[in-house]
Amino acid sequence: MVNIILAIVLLIILPYIGLWKLFEKAGRPGWEGVIPFYNIYGMLKLSGRPTWWLVMILVPGLNILVMIGITVDFVKSYGKFKLVDHIAAVALAFIFLPKWGFDKDTKYTGPSASPEFREKYKIALKKTPAREWADAIIFAVIAATLIRTLFIEAYVIPSASMESSLLIGDYLFVSKVNYGARLPMTPVAFPFAHHTMPLIGTKAYWDGIELPYYRLPGLSDVKKGDVVVFNYPMDADSPLYRPVDKRENYIKRCQGTPGDTLSVVDAQVFINGKAAITPLNGEMKYTVQSDGSEINPQLINDLHLSDLTPVNNTSFKMNATVLSVKALKGYSNIKSISPDITPKGHADPLNTVYPELFPNYKITPNFPDFKWNVDNYGPIIVPKRGWTVKLDSLTFPVYGRAIEIYEGNKVQVVGKDILINGQKADSYTFKLNYYFMMGDNRHNSEDSRFWGFVPEDHIVGKALFIWMSIDDNASFLSKIRWSRLFNIIR
Incomplete structure (x- = not known):
């Protein structure tokens, strides 16, 4: 205020x-x-x-x-x-x-x-x-x-969370027009710097003035399947405490829109009870049984196989697309390939960033452990503006962060009572729309399964097309991935 x-x-x-x-x-x-x-x-x-x-x-x-x-x-x-x-x-x-x-x-x-x-x-x-x-x-x-x-901004892919849909070193243009340009919320800032000044490492903005969230009219709302750039919600926390528009830029695919019920069953995303379309070039981890012979390094490169980890003399794990798996099955030294899926209710061996997936029961005492993992998650309802949720021991761990951090309320848990702005509350009506974002590289992505919902005021824009792609691991003459230039992002 x-x-x-x-x-x-x-x-x-x-x-x-x-x-x-x-x-x-x-x-x-x-x-x-x-x-x-x-x-x-x-x-x-x-x-x-x-x-x-x-x-x-x-x-x-x-x-x-x-x-x-x-x-x-x-x-x-x-x-x-x-x-x-x-x-x-x-x-x-x-x-x-x-x-x-x-x-x-x-x-x-x-x-x-x-x-x-x-x-x-x-x-x-x-x-x-x-x-x-x-x-x-x-x-x-x-x-x-x-x-x-107001119109368009360049963005570079920094991590492997969207592979093989998007590769490290892909340079994109991100449209601000599609969802409507978000007006600056931290207006006093150094031009062309996001949150940190190059070389000296100091803040590139002054947070003494923060304006209310406002977005210009856009061509459409965020849709399921869109590849979206947004501000990383967890930058609101210690030690950064960054304003909304100065939080780190992330890029993921929207899986759940406001009001959707989302679940992941054996690595398949379901929206409102229906199986969602799996990205064709998305990756996940597989276990491969072979005859013990080594795989040709050129084949590994051609099929874009990554994170090859030996299990024993005749098997290994790898990250790959469905198309790469299909091609690899055609080689005589490959006996079988199966998805490396964590069963429902089992601890997640892939979780190395947080002790548990969202909601983290270890930081919400007296509330239950949902025992979700990256392959079996939910069901979870994505909050929608105007939706009223009943608050209890099952819902508060899921929605408490949004109520407190993203919607600016003072939230306390006293015994079995939930207090919002000092008043006992058994329900809450959301002021913002939220989204559930996931990386296409399902077993190598820090996304909404780990840190929860993305508020609408964090949405930056829609990824349009790749204007340049550089492979830092390739030789000098092969650094530019010519086949990826001007590819439309789907």
Whole structure:
């Protein structure tokens, strides 16, 4: 609430006070400067720009660039010709618009876009080569930041959790338009750095101002099967305590959408009782029985077999796709290949990151151990905005984190009672939509099975296509995986 009040004061009230005073300096009624949209019309008239520019204000993304131009023209009409003044008017409007509004030496000098104004102030408006370069660089930074924020952003695959659908070294373009661009929640940040400054390792943002979550209209909602980039929810915890939009970027496939009942039975995902489509290029672990002879290294490379681990002289385990397994079965030295599935109710030998899967009963005392593993998990209901869940010893371990961390409530367990914001509660109605994300490499992925749901305000965008793919383990001439370039991500 404090952050919301601070944002309203800084981003609305103070700039509007400045506009009121500046409009009065130009002989216009001050109230014209505080009526949304109408004040933009007034700024256009005072700076001499055509009123049809108002149409561009209605176009998402373009409207931000246009408003920067309108603001710059507007302050030029008050004799603010320096680059530092233009930056101040755009980035620190809550300081400088009121300052100039109450400054007796700041006067309205005429419409800055008119030929007469330009002729009269041509010396002041003339730019040096250094100023031309500075303006170009600043505009490029602003334009690139807007493109990354509102339209599309590059992303590189850092881990094997999506193999073989996506490989380490795949460079992707991620669309912000599909689900609607999320406006910055931590607006004061260094351009092009996510959460950490390169080389020096310090924070690349200031979390003194955090804005409420807001997303522009998109082309669609997140759908089951979409490959989605999102902020890692666990970065909310100690020691990082990062704001939502500065948490690490992860990429997984959406398996469960709001309101779905999800379960995993013998490595097969079920949604609302129906088997989900398994990604064709997804990997899992298999046990291979052979005649004891070694497998050709070239075959291992061609079939993209990974994590080969000997069990005894005639068997080994490996990660592979269904298609690779089918091809490998055709070789005479291979006797059998079977999925390495952990039976229901058994401890998970693959779990090396957390002592148990989500929900972690070891950190929720007095609540049960569900005895789930990566191959037999759930059923679990994915929370939906407006859904009311009954809170008890079975549901609280599943939904308590979302209620407390993601929805901002104070949650306590006193004996058998659950307190939300100091009040005893036996139910809770969710404010956000949530998603269940899983990696295509089912036995080598840290995903929602380990840390739970992804809130809607963590969604970054939809992965579109691969624009470059580099294999760091290949020779110099073979580093680029040419066959993967411009592949659409499905």
